[in-house]
Amino acid sequence: MGKLISDSRSLILFLIKADLRANKLLTSMQEAGFTSAYYYTDLNVAIFELMDINEKDREDVATLYVQYVDEFCKLEVAEFYSGRMKLPIWFIMN
Secondary structure (H helix, E strand, C coil): CCCCCCCHHHHHHHHHHHHHHHHHHHHHHHHCCCCCHHHCCCHHHHHHHHCCCCHHHHHHHHHHHHHHHHHHHCCCHHHHHHHHHCCCCHHHCC
């Protein structure tokens, strides 16, 4: 098995996928009636730091990121996991 994380872009993509997976779980828990609002990971903070997004642009990027995560989490489970593995990396190309 090859290295999962070989550089900073791979790390960012890995963290984005982990954040999507965690958000999908928490969204599903909320839909099932469980309280999950206390368990969000805030991985986006680390992701934005690794991407070196400046403070001026961070709020706009965060808003867009949350919109994409919310839309992605609305997908059915099978579609979610197949789509998560094919994430475009345009947003990590500085």
